[in-house]
Amino acid sequence: MKHSTEPPLLIARDLVKRYVGGAGGICALDRVSLELRAGEFVAVVGKSGSGKSTLLNLVTGIDRATSGQILAGGVAVHELGQAALARWRGRQVGIVFQFFQLLPTLTVAENVMLPMDFCDTYPARARRARALGLLAQLGIAEQADKLPAALSGGQQQRAAIARALANDPPILVADEPTGNLDSETTAQIMRLFAGLAAAGKAVLMVTHERGFCPWFTRTITLADGAVCAGGGTGDGLGDGAGTSDGFGGGGAARA
Numbered sequence: 019m020k021h022s023t024e025p026p027l028l029i030a031r032d033l034v035k036r037y038v039g040g041a042g043g044i045c046a047l048d049r050v051s052l053e054l055r056a057g058e059f060v061a062v063v064g065k066s067g068s069g070k071s072t073l074l075n076l077v078t079g080i081d082r083a084t085s086g087q088i089l090a091g092g093v094a095v096h097e098l099g100q101a102a103l104a105r106w107r108g109r110q111v112g113i114v115f116q117f118f119q120l121l122p123t124l125t126v127a128e129n130v131m132l133p134m135d136f137c138d139t140y141p142a143r144a145r146r147a148r149a150l151g152l153l154a155q156l157g158i159a160e161q162a163d164k165l166p167a168a169l170s171g172g173q174q175q176r177a178a179i180a181r182a183l184a185n186d187p188p189i190l191v192a193d194e195p196t197g198n199l200d201s202e203t204t205a206q207i208m209r210l211f212a213g214l215a216a217a218g219k220a221v222l223m224v225t226h227e228r229g230f231c232p233w234f235t236r237t238i239t240l241a242d243g244a245v246c247a248g249g250g251t252g253d254g255l256g257d258g259a260g261t262s263d264g265f266g267g268g269g270a271a272r273a
């Protein structure tokens with residue numbers, strides 16, 4: 019893969035996250051920096067408790083850093099107020115969770131329309147058609163008017179990915195998105211993310227799976243809340259397959 023000459027879609031600088039509690043609190047992240055560029059499919063790996071979910075929560079604006087900066091498309095994300103932060107996240111970041119987090123009382127199509135409704139990104143009359151188009155792209159058009167509980171795990175995750183893509187965000191973030199799926203569905207989802215990255219999105223994914231290394235263009239390894247490999251400038255593009263050390267204890271522990 020070629021290096022992108024475009025500026026990074028997202029830059030995180032010196033992120034620190036301290037949780038209160040205990041003697042002196044817990045330092046979950048300690049001056050973590052990273053850059054995300056269009057076309058990258060980046061893994062975040064590390065042992066359990068190394069700070070992976072915390073990092074994802076910060077770069078998506080789900081949670082706030084104790085200190086540090088997040089810059090994206092000329093926006094100082096760390097300086098945004100709550101409402102502006104929610105709008106930024108709704109337009110700029112699609113988020114995929116391990117347990118899908120679809121709203122159970124809405125149909126699949128209505129779930130996919132939610133981000134468009136929230137951000138007003140598409141005219142109201144166009145939203146359902148866009149949702150159906152995304153569901154068709156993901157191979158689950160026929161599930162559109164069912165409730166999520168009627169779908170298989172893999173179908174629910176596809177619906178969640180369609181929802182994450184609803185506002186066509188440049189960045190996709192996924193926290194162990196295949197952790198609850200069988201191996202065949204997992205391969206399909208990985209292919210899907212790789213395709214989205216190849217089409218120009220930046221995809222950042224937490225995983226414990228050693229076998230996924232070849233899918234990634236780069237691997238960021240966290241240990242005790244700090245980056246010990248792969249965070250910087252994208253120079254590590256293509257090094258994913260060789261960066262297997264970060265899978266140490268966490269992967270083995272879960273296998």
Ligand SMILES: Nc1ncnc2c1ncn2[C@@H]1O[C@H](COP(=O)(O)OP(=O)(O)OP(=O)(O)O)[C@@H](O)[C@H]1O
Nearest residue numbers: 037044046064065066067068069070071072073268
């Ligand atoms: N809300 C919280 N309050 C206090 N401590 C927290 C909180 N969330 C996370 N932590 C602590 O911060 C550290 C990093 O947690 P985090 O969930 O980011 O790790 P992780 O690498 O995602 O772990 P896992 O692989 O087990 O999901 C851990 O020590 C965890 O106990």
